Amino acid sequence: MVKQHVESAVNGKIRCDACPVMCYISDGRSGACDRYANVGGELIRVDPLTVIDETLSAGGAVVPFLPGKDTEEWSGDLVYANAPFVTAVGAGTTYPDYKPAPFIVSQTQNGIDMVTVVTEGIFSYCGAKVKIDTDRFIGPETAIVRVEGEPVGHVTTGEYGSQMLSLGGVHHLTGGSKKEGRITCETLLQLCNRERVEMQVDGGATLCLQAGHPPVINGVEESRMRVGCGSATIGMFARQWQNMVDEVVVVDDHITGVLSEHQAGKLLDIPPTGIRIKGRRSTPGRYFQVAEPGTGWGGTTISDPLSILGDFDPKVAYPGLRLLMVSTTGEQYGYYILDENLVPVAQSILPAAVRETVEIVAENCEPAMVSVLFMGGAGGSLRAGVTTNPVRLTRSVKEALTHVSCGGAPATIWPGGGITVMVDVTQMPSNSFGSVPTPALVAPIEFTMRLCDYEALGGHMDAVVPIEQALREAGRKIAPLVSGAWPTAAGNFKWGH
Structure with a gap:
């Protein structure tokens, strides 16, 4: 399992610095986020690092390993990949951000030296865009969406054959009551981890939504979206x-x-x-x-x-x-x-x-489906774990010199300032998301680029390790890349300035 830098220990308890809560954790116990634990005086990341491995696509036998286990049952999923790719799922975080990202991994692709910077970002500025394939009226535009009575978002402008929700965001996470923030964070976590969530729209319908499944509206499961207007x-x-x-x-x-x-x-x-x-x-x-x-x-x-x-x-x-x-x-x-x-x-x-x-x-009607897109802003603090000059990373992403993925799934980058990412959660490994009680969502994010480009943008070169070393140092599990779009594919980069 992934070891985390320890800032201090008091009375046998380790102080975890993986998020602003700064838990003191007793031996054998985990912190408030259930992501980090004290094992024999060492702070470790509980979930194993998730690696996407080419051997699945080649038909070879894959034996994922975890500490203390020699084998693990494989689900039978296939990976459409060219080489192992270290995702940020289970990698750990860079908080408080003066540190390099947990894993900065180098490997050669098509004769090009590449590097992937891997970290689990703590996203206070994040939310989910939910697309519900149905003509059913779910509520008036801008109506509040509630979970357990707490506002977690609103109905937004409908699209062709679909109703749309905008959930989460910093105002619900931190701008309301403590309960509102907690419920909003739990709702986002469940939706992004492809779990079922019940919600109520003010002046509208009761919804039961789960990514990749038909929506249930007022207790009735939808079967198809409209063929057109x-x-x-x-x-x-x-x-x-x-x-x-x-x-x-x-x-x-x-x-x-x-x-x-x-x-x-x-x-x-x-x-x-x-x-x-x-x-x-x-x-x-x-x-x-x-x-x-x-x-x-x-x-x-x-x-x-x-x-x-x-x-x-x-x-x-x-x-x-x-x-x-x-x-x-x-x-x-x-x-x-x-x-x-x-x-x-x-x-x-x-x-x-x-x-x-x-x-x-x-x-000619397509099946009704719920789509959940995680959306978050990779701010200055997260970027500091990638480079000593964060704005250069932003420029590199906008110039397509750096490819951004989330759990190996390709991320859409919004135009304008900053690095605002959006990703389909069904394309990511299961249980890719976590949370911290601040409240904030924890989401994997990877930045892949040529090694020379990483050096040019002020990257933490001393922290770069070969992929073989990274895999030896961390417990890992194998996961399929659902989308089939390989993060290090040559087509994802500009090979010249």
Whole structure:
């Protein structure tokens, strides 16, 4: 296991300097974060260092080792890699930051001397962006999201076919009550470690969310996200509906589509039907605000789709007109025929050919999923563990001379100042995240670059060790790189200035 520098010991207790809490830890006990423990007077990192190893991709036998164990059962996961990569999971931290990062590892890739700087950052400035694939109304924009009654974030602007949450952030972690900070930190930790979390939106839904799993909204598990807005659905399937029905209305909270008025219908010479939609007409065949947002048809409040229809124009409509109404997921549909009074009458039997078109809409819907992206700022203190001149690291990242990964998974770097990272937690090894009671999240981060570039930015050259030495010094476990994007791949770097 990874040994940590010890600042002091009092009455047989070790003072841990891995975070601002500065716990005194008795022999055989762990600190408040459960990450560091006192073992025989030595401060050690409890979790083993996680290494991604090429031998899995080559089909070779892998025997991960931990102190006191000769073997460990392998899960059967495959790693798509070229060489061992030391992740920051289990590496330890640089706090209080005058020290070099716990592991600064050198190895040769494609004839190039490379170095990876590995550390577990303490992120007080961090949060999670949560994407929920559903049309269901979960709550008004900017509504507070609560866990155990405490505010942990808010509903943010929805995206195409998905509801979005912004959770965490420094104001919830440190700007509110002590309980708010603690609950926020626990929520982020559970979500980022791919655990299930229940939450409530003010004025909205009860949510049960877990990364990589379907969302559960008000106790109902979602199965699919919409194929597109109502207008897009008309455009995609207009040809299938041609000559099969006379009119199609695709009900959608955002843009409800009407086949005969839509440009797709015009190009297919579908004649007008005299239909009238209650809503704000945008361009031909596209209507806004046909109903309030909700959990019914197409993310609206309606359970009866006929409620969005006005009277048919008697100068154009005719008895026997065939009308299909369908939601953007194909989960709700109705088939109607106009009677002598031009009133739509529901049909108990849906013609087989029409049913096939509804099934095509459903088939083209992707599975509903919860995505969790960890987002944090790698500030000056964390960068000091990489280089004596932190701003040079920022510049190197922005110039693509340094590749940033989190637990081996590629991280998106936001533009602008600083190093603001965002990473899909499902691409990272399991249980990659920890926490400290300050409260703050502990997340792995790796900086990989050419050795000459590391020296140029003022790196801690005296702390660089070959990868073979790093693996000998630390207990390790083998983990798959889920994304298949290798952190040290040549394509991740600029090879010239």
